[in-house]
Amino acid sequence: MVSKDEIKHLGWLSRLELTNAELDRYVSQIDEIIRYFDKLDTIPLSESEWSYSTKEVSELRDDTNRVFKWGKLQSLKNRKDGFIKGPKMS
Amino acid sequence: MPNHLYHLTANQVTCGIRNGEFSAQEYIFQILERIEKVDNKINAFILVDKQGAIEKARSIDKRLRDGGAVGELAGIAVGIKDNICIKDLKTTCASNILESYIPPYDADVIRRLKENDAIVVGKLNLDEFAMGSTTEFSRYGPTRNPWNLDYVAGGSSGGSAASVAASECAVSLGSDTGGSIRCPSSFCSVVGLKPTYGCVSRSGLISYSNSLEQIGPLGKTVLDVVMVMNAIAGIDENDQTTKPIRPIATRTSEDISTSNISSKYTAGQNKRNITIGLVKELIQGADPAVSKCIYTAVDLFEGLDCKCEETSMKSIQYALASYYTIATAEASSNLARYDNIRYGFDYDPEGYEWNTYFSNVRNNFGDEAKRRIIIGSYVLSAGYYGKYYLKAQKARERIRQEIKSLFERFDVLIGPTMPILPFKIGEKIDDPLKMYQIDIDTVIANLAGIPAISIPIGFSNSFPVGLQIMADYMGEQTLFDVASFFEKIVDVRRSPEI
Amino acid sequence: MVEVKIGLEIHCQLTGLSSKLFCPCQCDYRGEVPNTTICPICLGLPGTLPLLNKRAVAFASMISMALGCKVQERITFYRKNYFYPDLPKNFQITQYNAFGITSIGADGKVDLGAKSIGIRRVQLEEDPGRLIYENADVNANFYTLIDYNRAGVALVEIVTEPDFDNPKDVRLFLDKVTSTIEHLGVCDIKLDGSLRCDVNVSLKGGKKVEIKNINSFGDVEKALRYEITRQKTMLIREIEIKSETRHWDDARKVTMQSRTKEEEQDYKYFPEPDIPTIILGDQFISTIKAKMPELPDERKIRFLKDYALSDHVAKVLIDNKELADFFESTVKLYPSSPNEIAHWIISDLLGLVDDSKKEERSLLSGLRIEPKHIAELVKMIDQNKVNRNIAKSVLSQIARTGEMPSCVLDKMNASLIDSESKIAEAIDSIFELEISAVRDAKHNPNAMNFLLGKVMQMTRGRADPKITLNLIKARLARME
Known part of the structure; x- marks a missing residue:
């Protein structure tokens, strides 16, 4: 069973502060979904897993620098004296 | 000047403009008028770039008047799913989180469309961050099915399919992570392609699940889809997962390496002696209203030099669980960057402790996005990684292996695109697992990285039914050959009354 | 433990x-x-x-x-x-x-x-x-x-x-x-x-x-x-x-x-x-692999072999690439005395570096000393043109000005007095002043050193101590 505490903790790890109503709803929905996923566990560990595509080193990006040309419109916000303003750290 | 230019296919539009039958401006004004007239009912567009579209049309007309060259897609009205970045044009992913985000760069596919003189008319509706199968999870409200406005258009590229079906644009781009192009294509009766993984650059596609998704075209005909594919496919230095596309049978590899896009794929080759595998599990799992329609089509093909054989794909039982495990895992990580510091909506961070600020702003994700973030965190967390994520990757490999062996026997595999007909808006929104289960037929191609196309195959209870055709890795040309062959035989193309 | x-x-x-x-x-x-x-x-x-x-x-x-x-x-x-x-x-x-x-x-x-x-x-x-x-x-x-x-x-x-x-x-x-x-x-x-x-x-x-x-x-x-x-x-x-x-x-x-x-x-x-x-x-x-530059261990072996440095000296040089490179550049300019050069670098040159710079491992920044300076200085020592004490003060002068050692020496007017007649003159005047020490010096080495010190003092350190000592000994012998 997926528990409410578990969902709450996962929410915190993902910086989602869930309301009680959300928690209640997600617990039953996610429990049902995770139970559905349980069938995956019947696959033996010995089987090989999906391997991502490969690339030779030679195909990687060359180490040359280039200045990015920003668009006409401002894409970044919270600017202050050239810095980006973020929340306080404590 | 002919009326109803907006009903034309992309190929007809660009031929008409080149031959001087009508101008790009005349065409684009009709398109913009059409959008104005019907989109309040369909809700396919999030943003219409009138000014940009008219300017582009004007420049195409001018070049043609001056005897200059125009690109392969000259004048064609294209709609873009709003999870694909266009420079200096708002890109929202239908999320509150990206309400006012303006990308400073073009996605690779946009660069290619622009170079080929397509006219981008606007941004299309989707489920928030492409997470959904109905386009109901959009902060801009659901896109409605042009065949019945009370019904879902499918998703997540609901706007991309509905806009083409409703003739608000000739072709569109969508993205397909687990069926997001093919599902709405089937529900709205258009052609939609999920290309081979690595065939089309994902640079500028806002990630939902990186290892599964591809950008792909939607159109009224297979030829239109092929034309767009020719423009957007190919290796991109901004996406290291792209691969050189496989040379088609009749050409040598030298031709393919040249940049001339028209040499990539063709449509309408008269392909004979096709060996078709009819995937039993997909048919059996479908609503009879759907499977009946599929069987009718299969009967037609069998009379025409096609060898159709029922086959089984056992690993399908793991497909959905594998797909949702991997997709939510990747999504939970992809969506972490939305902390509203560098971009997002207006909300001053000053005075907030950072954890509080992050939690506050991230509460603006919609219901489905939050749910998938949590599921993804769950399957990746220390205690469950081995049980879910790792096993999902093993299931994925099993599926790929089985598919690979099936393509040793068949040219293509077919089945319904969707196991059910379009349903009423709101019908499944409270039952996520049930909603996930309608993706069962489409997720296979994403897991295996193979191309798959949905083509209109008929109507059942006056709702469209789509046929899904899958081909082997990099087998786009085979797909196009078979799809255009079928298209000619069944010929179900018509326009909905809106 | x-x-x-x-x-x-x-x-x-x-x-x-x-x-x-x-x-x-x-x-x-x-x-x-x-x-x-x-x-x-x-x-x-x-x-x-x-x-x-x-x-x-x-x-x-x-x-x-x-x-x-x-x-x-x-x-x-x-x-x-x-x-x-x-x-x-x-x-x-x-x-x-x-x-x-x-x-x-x-x-x-x-x-x-x-x-x-x-x-x-x-x-x-x-x-x-x-x-x-x-x-x-x-x-x-x-x-x-x-x-x-x-x-x-x-x-x-x-x-x-x-x-x-x-x-x-x-x-x-x-x-x-x-x-x-x-x-x-x-x-x-x-x-x-x-x-x-x-x-x-x-x-x-x-x-x-x-x-x-x-x-x-x-x-x-x-x-x-x-x-x-x-x-x-x-x-x-x-x-x-x-x-x-x-x-x-x-x-x-x-x-x-x-x-x-x-x-x-x-x-x-x-x-x-x-x-x-x-x-x-x-x-x-x-x-x-083929493009790998020489690594510290290999370089140390080479230093031991080619320059006959001690293990300790080689290690100090090589632990800081800047020093090792400085050393090799210097040796290239003056190949005769690698050991002398190494010692000048690790004791005298490093002595001029602040502790804060040592922490930053940026030893030689701020000092104006280059390999050519050390090379010339060591060469001059080898040729007995300058003694070590003076060479040290020359070095600290170079650190500030970046001048060549010979130039500094000229300015200091500090060329080593190697002409025996000049040293003999100084000995003559000391012998006249320090009669009792001269008397004792015949059997007391301390008195002999005292005389040597007096001569060095008079010549402000510019007399070659070896030559001076020999001349004092000779002069004492003549007095017997």
């Missing part, structure tokens, strides 16, 4: 690159206007994908080989997921070996003479941005300023096995690794923050305590000594040592419990889907 186990995590910025690890932005962010060496990729803007830098892979392979690691044939990248305001994507692209060895290097060994230290892995990863506080007291700020110029700069992380049992070996190891990295030319270690070190310490096989934020390598040893004492005290008082992360307080020279709540961390590592598995292949590896 309480058993101590220490392991290190060293972060080395690949400042030798032109661009960042995953984007074409300029790698060198130092001194740049905030948020100007950035692009959508290093800012993690929606839709961007990492574009792995080819040379970063080559540099990391070189470091791996130099530390005795096996370079993996296939490497992969992972996402390390955690939230922090300096992290543009709220995950870091790094490497991870829990599901098979796919970091660029693994299983290495660094020889420290008496013992060797295992290298668990060498991996590539991205640096985060920098947080700036307008008010030095972090708590007093209502906001944080973020500069993303550093975000995405390539880092190589070197993780050792917990093979150290004392802080001194750690220092030796860090000196060697630093010199190795310098010799590879992948990182300018003189740049502030280009080399950083986290340590972990456990006592008696107990819980591991991690210490972060040690800004200079010099403080690593201090932080370790402090932490070992702290833990020993706790053991004596039977206080349980908890597994925790502590920070080194640079001003107070103590380790402090991290203020941030150390909640259960779960980084949810999984393979980075946007970067394919990279195949390094034999050809790549052999090309890198």
Whole structure:
């Protein structure tokens, strides 16, 4: 069973502060979904897993620098004296 | 000047403009008028770039008047799913989180469309961050099915399919992570392609699940889809997962390496002696209203030099669980960057402790996005990684292996695109697992990285039914050959009354 | 003896690159206007994908080989997921070996003479941005300023096995690794923050305590000594040592419990889907091998053999590439006396360096001494044109002015008095003044030295002491 505490903790790890109503709803929905996923566990560990595509080193990006040309419109916000303003750290 | 230019296919539009039958401006004004007239009912567009579209049309007309060259897609009205970045044009992913985000760069596919003189008319509706199968999870409200406005258009590229079906644009781009192009294509009766993984650059596609998704075209005909594919496919230095596309049978590899896009794929080759595998599990799992329609089509093909054989794909039982495990895992990580510091909506961070600020702003994700973030965190967390994520990757490999062996026997595999007909808006929104289960037929191609196309195959209870055709890795040309062959035989193309 | 186990995590910025690890932005962010060496990729803007830098892979392979690691044939990248305001994507692209060895290097060994230290892995990863506080007291700020110029700069992380049992070996190891990295030319270690070190310490096989934020390598040893004492005290008082992360307080020279709540961390590592598995292949590896520059160990052997230096002298030179290079440049200019040159460099030249510069490992900056100066000076000594005492003051003069030694000497009017007649004149006057000492000198060596001192005093040190002594002896003999 997926528990409410578990969902709450996962929410915190993902910086989602869930309301009680959300928690209640997600617990039953996610429990049902995770139970559905349980069938995956019947696959033996010995089987090989999906391997991502490969690339030779030679195909990687060359180490040359280039200045990015920003668009006409401002894409970044919270600017202050050239810095980006973020929340306080404590 | 002919009326109803907006009903034309992309190929007809660009031929008409080149031959001087009508101008790009005349065409684009009709398109913009059409959008104005019907989109309040369909809700396919999030943003219409009138000014940009008219300017582009004007420049195409001018070049043609001056005897200059125009690109392969000259004048064609294209709609873009709003999870694909266009420079200096708002890109929202239908999320509150990206309400006012303006990308400073073009996605690779946009660069290619622009170079080929397509006219981008606007941004299309989707489920928030492409997470959904109905386009109901959009902060801009659901896109409605042009065949019945009370019904879902499918998703997540609901706007991309509905806009083409409703003739608000000739072709569109969508993205397909687990069926997001093919599902709405089937529900709205258009052609939609999920290309081979690595065939089309994902640079500028806002990630939902990186290892599964591809950008792909939607159109009224297979030829239109092929034309767009020719423009957007190919290796991109901004996406290291792209691969050189496989040379088609009749050409040598030298031709393919040249940049001339028209040499990539063709449509309408008269392909004979096709060996078709009819995937039993997909048919059996479908609503009879759907499977009946599929069987009718299969009967037609069998009379025409096609060898159709029922086959089984056992690993399908793991497909959905594998797909949702991997997709939510990747999504939970992809969506972490939305902390509203560098971009997002207006909300001053000053005075907030950072954890509080992050939690506050991230509460603006919609219901489905939050749910998938949590599921993804769950399957990746220390205690469950081995049980879910790792096993999902093993299931994925099993599926790929089985598919690979099936393509040793068949040219293509077919089945319904969707196991059910379009349903009423709101019908499944409270039952996520049930909603996930309608993706069962489409997720296979994403897991295996193979191309798959949905083509209109008929109507059942006056709702469209789509046929899904899958081909082997990099087998786009085979797909196009078979799809255009079928298209000619069944010929179900018509326009909905809106 | 309480058993101590220490392991290190060293972060080395690949400042030798032109661009960042995953984007074409300029790698060198130092001194740049905030948020100007950035692009959508290093800012993690929606839709961007990492574009792995080819040379970063080559540099990391070189470091791996130099530390005795096996370079993996296939490497992969992972996402390390955690939230922090300096992290543009709220995950870091790094490497991870829990599901098979796919970091660029693994299983290495660094020889420290008496013992060797295992290298668990060498991996590539991205640096985060920098947080700036307008008010030095972090708590007093209502906001944080973020500069993303550093975000995405390539880092190589070197993780050792917990093979150290004392802080001194750690220092030796860090000196060697630093010199190795310098010799590879992948990182300018003189740049502030280009080399950083986290340590972990456990006592008696107990819980591991991690210490972060040690800004200079010099403080690593201090932080370790402090932490070992702290833990020993706790053991004596039977206080349980908890597994925790502590920070080194640079001003107070103590380790402090991290203020941030150390909640259960779960980084949810999984393979980075946007970067394919990279195949390094034999050809790549052999090309890198062929291009590897001379490493400290090889260089030391060569110094012992070619220049007949002592083991100690060679080590001091080679632990700091700057010195070793200076030495070789000098020897090239004046090949006759390598030993003399080495001694001038490691005792006299280093004597002129402030301790603060030693900490920065930027020894010769600020001094105007070049190899040509030492070469000429040693040559003059060899030719008896100057004695060592004067040469020392000449050297400190050069350090300020950068003039050639001969020029300094001329100005000092300090050319060694080697003409015997001039020295004899001085001896004559001393003998007249110091009659009793002259009398005693015939049988008392102390009196003889006294006379020598007087002559040196009179000539302001310019007389060659050897010649002077011989002349005094001869003169005394004549008097008998």
